[in-house]
Amino acid sequence: MLTLNDITYRLGERLLLDKASAFLPTGSRVGLVGRNGTGKTTLFRIITGDLSPEGGNVALPKGMRIGGVAQEAPGGPETLIEVVLAADSERAALMKESQTATDPMRIAEIETRLADIGAHSAPARAATVLYGLGFDEEAQQRPCSDFSGGWRMRVALAAVLFSEPDLLLLDEPTNYLDLEGTLWLYDYLERYPHTVLVVSHDRELLDTCVDHILHLDQGKLTIYRGGYSAFEKLRAEKQAHLAKAREKQEAERKHLQSFVDRFKAKASKASQAQSRVKRLEKMQEIAVVQDRDVQPFNFPAPERPLSPPMIVLESASAGYGERKVLSRLNLSLAPDDRIALLGANGNGKSTFCKLIGGRLAPLSGEMRRSSKLETAYFAQHQLDELRMEDTPVGHIRELMPDAPEARVRARTAQVGFPANKADTPVKNLSGGEKARLMLGIATFGGPHLLILDEPTNHLDIDSRTALVNAINDYPGAVILVSHDRFLIEACADRLWLVGDGTVKSFDGDMDAYRDFVLGRDKPAQRGKAEADSANKAEERKGAAAKRQAQGPLRQKLNLAEARIAKLTGLIEKVDGALANGAFAREPEKALQLSRQRGELTEALAAAEEEWLMLSEELESA
Numbered sequence: 279m280l281t282l283n284d285i286t287y288r289l290g291e292r293l294l295l296d297k298a299s300a301f302l303p304t305g306s307r308v309g310l311v312g313r314n315g316t317g318k319t320t321l322f323r324i325i326t327g328d329l330s331p332e333g334g335n336v337a338l339p340k341g342m343r344i345g346g347v348a349q350e351a352p353g354g355p356e357t358l359i360e361v362v363l364a365a366d367s368e369r370a371a372l373m374k375e376s377q378t379a380t381d382p383m384r385i386a387e388i389e390t391r392l393a394d395i396g397a398h399s400a401p402a403r404a405a406t407v408l409y410g411l412g413f414d415e416e417a418q419q420r421p422c423s424d425f426s427g428g429w430r431m432r433v434a435l436a437a438v439l440f441s442e443p444d445l446l447l448l449d450e451p452t453n454y455l456d457l458e459g460t461l462w463l464y465d466y467l468e469r470y471p472h473t474v475l476v477v478s479h480d481r482e483l484l485d486t487c488v489d490h491i492l493h494l495d496q497g498k499l500t501i502y503r504g505g506y507s508a509f510e511k512l513r514a515e516k517q518a519h520l521a522k523a524r525e526k527q528e529a530e531r532k533h534l535q536s537f538v539d540r541f542k543a544k545a546s547k548a549s550q551a552q553s554r555v556k557r558l559e560k561m562q563e564i565a566v567v568q569d570r571d572v573q574p575f576n577f578p579a580p581e582r583p584l585s586p587p588m589i590v591l592e593s594a595s596a597g598y599g600e601r602k603v604l605s606r607l608n609l610s611l612a613p614d615d616r617i618a619l620l621g622a623n624g625n626g627k628s629t630f631c632k633l634i635g636g637r638l639a640p641l642s643g644e645m646r647r648s649s650k651l652e653t654a655y656f657a658q659h660q661l662d663e664l665r666m667e668d669t670p671v672g673h674i675r676e677l678m679p680d681a682p683e684a685r686v687r688a689r690t691a692q693v694g695f696p697a698n699k700a701d702t703p704v705k706n707l708s709g710g711e712k713a714r715l716m717l718g719i720a721t722f723g724g725p726h727l728l729i730l731d732e733p734t735n736h737l738d739i740d741s742r743t744a745l746v747n748a749i750n751d752y753p754g755a756v757i758l759v760s761h762d763r764f765l766i767e768a769c770a771d772r773l774w775l776v777g778d779g780t781v782k783s784f785d786g787d788m789d790a791y792r793d794f795v796l797g798r799d800k801p802a803q804r805g806k807a808e809a810d811s812a813n814k815a816e817e818r819k820g821a822a823a824k825r826q827a828q829g830p831l832r833q834k835l836n837l838a839e840a841r842i843a844k845l846t847g848l849i850e851k852v853d854g855a856l857a858n859g860a861f862a863r864e865p866e867k868a869l870q871l872s873r874q875r876g877e878l879t880e881a882l883a884a885a886e887e888e889w890l891m892l893s894e895e896l897e898s899a
Contacts, residue, residue, distance in 0.1 A: 279306070286331055306490050310494065443472065467483070572741055590644075594644060693719075
């Protein structure tokens, strides 16, 4: 399918590709991974022919169609559906010719070919792709010029997906998508009928949508079978084997060198010493790949925790001026809640974050906030607030005006900028480093509530893992908006759905939400589709009403589960105390502990019985 033969390419003095070779089988879905700056995008441009390598070549089957997202997003007067349909150049040319052709034979050829490529069903297919990426039927008929740059990039993505090239090249395709569009793209790529090569830092995509990982490291390409998790495991095993082999090699090297040093001056041993010198010269050093150190994220804990609830909303509404975006808000937030907000862009997630973060006052209803509540708010647009000419240490110094320089630099290092990075101008930092600095500034004072709006943009896979660890170590409450499913599943305990002008709890996990998103009807171009959509909406309303009625029962069940967990932990502590023999010489205390264990065991049995009863009631309901 696609063969890369000894590709060599330099960017200035940097050698990005050093006789790199790889073979991609026909129909494979391959994730291209590597540290930022290793040359992944350069490799894409070599494959498409936009760049010529110094050495080597790219071998492709004759007539193979290659497609990638256009560098410049469409922005003309054409409607979205017209832009996407035009991406199939053969169909567009044939449709145009069919309007002017007069030769009966040619007309027959055109109609036959149009039927072969499914030209007449193309509008429905184009609408399906656009709908999956967040454009409803009304939006599809609007001109591209009506939309912002991010939405236009979605149109460009829709166009290349619709054209279905033989080799689909995607470079960070989820960057401009919300979670719903990302879930749809996962499903689309899993079913894509041709070969895919995708660059992504989205771990879920690399685990669910690809069957090979192509790793670019130190100018070389290595292909692994399976998704990203399998790649990580195989690479770790490979590095462990290399480390052991290197240890053996070093031991042998020392042994040979020791012999040479001892006997090279003795005539009787000179020939043997010389042979060992030759062995040393021929010995190729085993290089162990060292993964780069990723600076951890550090979110300081609040000095004083707050009593629950921190925030209570009762019949509240939020919006701008007289325009209500959200209403019927009846929610509460506890000091240790981990909540992910779900819902398509434009439904009000950012509005809700501003309301909870204290940046918007409710238009009506009541919002009670703890008087001592400290909130940190992070959103991507805040990166523009950084002073481009200043340095990370300069930004932190502003927050510590009376602190000595040593303390300021120590705190800057905690944020993730050690001595070699602390004095770098912000304009020279990468996107991920700017995000790290902004996160450090936002959380500097140890907030009780951390609101993160798309925090993973610009972060590579390793940095995203470090962010997950920081969020899970942080003791305060977190509200998370992200298109990164891996981040949500790793950090969020509760899911709230923003839609239909309100915010409510989503009763299910991310798999259930994926089914909910993918189960939405495709563009309603037929009456039956509209009727089906209405029926499903009624079914969801009925299910929501049932869940609401079951709320008190679920609450009791959760309390029973918590009691079981607490009693189990107490029994384990008692067992540990009895097992270590600490009370061997104090029989009265040992007897007291034994009695206590019996009481705890009885209480646990009662709690388990209550849990079973409540579970049966809930199942019946």
